[in-house]
Amino acid sequence: MTSSETPTTPRSGKIRWGLLATGHIAGKFATGLRHSRTGVAVAAGSRTAESAARFALDFPTILGIHGSYVELLANPEVDAVYISTPHPLHKEWALAALKAGKHVLCEKPVGMNAAEAGEIVAAARASGRFFMEAFMYRCSAQTRKIVEIVKSGELGTIRMISAHFCFNGGDNTDGRLLNKELGGGGILDVGCYPVSFCRLIAGAANGIDFAEPEEFCAMGHLGETGVDELTTALALFPGGIQARMTCGVRTEAEIRATIYGSSGRLVINQPWNPAPEGGSTTLQLFRNTERPTITKLVEIPVAIDGHLYGVEADTVGDAILAGKTEPESPAMTLDDTLGNMRLLDRWRATIGLQYDADA
Ligand SMILES: NC(=O)c1ccc[n+]([C@@H]2O[C@H](COP(=O)([O-])OP(=O)(O)OC[C@H]3O[C@@H](n4cnc5c(N)ncnc54)[C@H](OP(=O)(O)O)[C@@H]3O)[C@@H](O)[C@H]2O)c1
Secondary structure (H helix, E strand, O other): OOHHHOOOOOOOOOEEEEEEOOOHHHHHHHHHHHOOOOEEEEEEEOOOHHHHHHHHOOOOOOOEEEOOHHHHHOOOOOOEEEEOOOHHHHHHHHHHHHHOOOEEEEEOOOOOOHHHHHHHHHHHHHHOOOEEEEOHHHHOHHHHHHHHHHHHOOOOOEEEEEEEEEOEOOOOOOOOOOOHHHOOOHHHHHHHHHHHHHHHHHHHHOOOOOOOOOEEEEEEEEOOOOOEEEEEEEEEEOOOEEEEEEEEOEOOOOEEEEEEEOOEEEEEOOOOOOOOOOEEEEEEEEEEEEOOOEEEEEEEEEEEOOOHHHHHHHHHHHHHHOOOOOOOOOOOOHHHHHHHHHHHHHHHHHHOOOOHHHO
16 A cells, blocks of 8 residues: 555554654653553654664554654554654645645644645645644643633633743753754744633633734844743733733743633633643632622632543544544634634744744
8 A cells, every 4th residue: 555545544443643753742642642542653753763763662552663754654554643843844744744645643833834834734624634733732621621611601701811831941052942943932832822822712702712813012032042032922802802921941930821801710720731641630710709809719620531642642533533634622723723823923023033934
């Protein structure tokens, strides 16, 4: 069988995953696959056969060991490919994987900019294969619960959303977080989370899957490698909803989200990585009882369905097995991905950050 004849649904009953790149997050995803109902890791492709073999040592189900990404995509035993190269390579390998007839889960950001995202989404739609941008928090029970609470009206009218993802990734200017050629910088690496969250919540408040802002402004600090190290954005969404978003890769700061409504506020202490190994997490709802100062805290336990990356794999697996080509919101739909990338472009343009891919 040639690669273009790869079946759209697996014959084995389980989705057979091939991992394209074997870095940090590929290890987490392969670990998640051990807990997946629907999928199993069967192959790994790396730039060298040695690193593919080294990676496979920890994952006995990986029998396909490939010394190039091309070789991985030619493996007919692979139904779906998980792409976790640095961002500038996402487009090339997402397009190649779709061309090879594979279903694709591609790490965030799906490309370097909205133009690249548009090419990928067009190819995905033409291919008839499943495609999703890998925002695992969008697949979690916690995110579904947050959307449910916003839609229920329990917070009253939504007035403001704040969402932040800042961490100190160290001073290695050659590494992917700070190296501009590798797509370094906070907006693409972690700013995509607050942006996707605010669009999701503003959408839920307006009765739609996601919303786009009517106004936007930002400020930011570019470091010595020319990438954004810390930046803050403000946006105004339909319904007068204000959003505050901060991201950074060189400053230990907030990792949290809060949704403020006329009747109370919802605090999400672990918005992006809730109970990563499974178990439970808690949302805090502060309900206004006697305005303006008295609030009542209600702890909302959320049972997390399982290992977060396994849940992400099952979001993909369930959709593929149901014959779908994209997931259902709040997981990242193709239109959601396009809107998210457009807002990331806008954020970067506002603070003067361009990559070669933008030329
Ligand atoms: N969803 C999440 O929770 C999450 C978390 C972290 C990162 N990510 C995303 O996943 C992607 C990878 O992040 P990571 O932290 O896994 O990075 P990483 O540890 O540096 O791994 C990236 C891998 O890409 C491959 N690669 C191909 N060309 C490369 C090049 N020129 N330089 C360096 N590596 C190259 C390498 O694998 P081979 O040697 O096997 O070819 C490398 O191990 C990023 O797009 C990031 O945004 C997502």
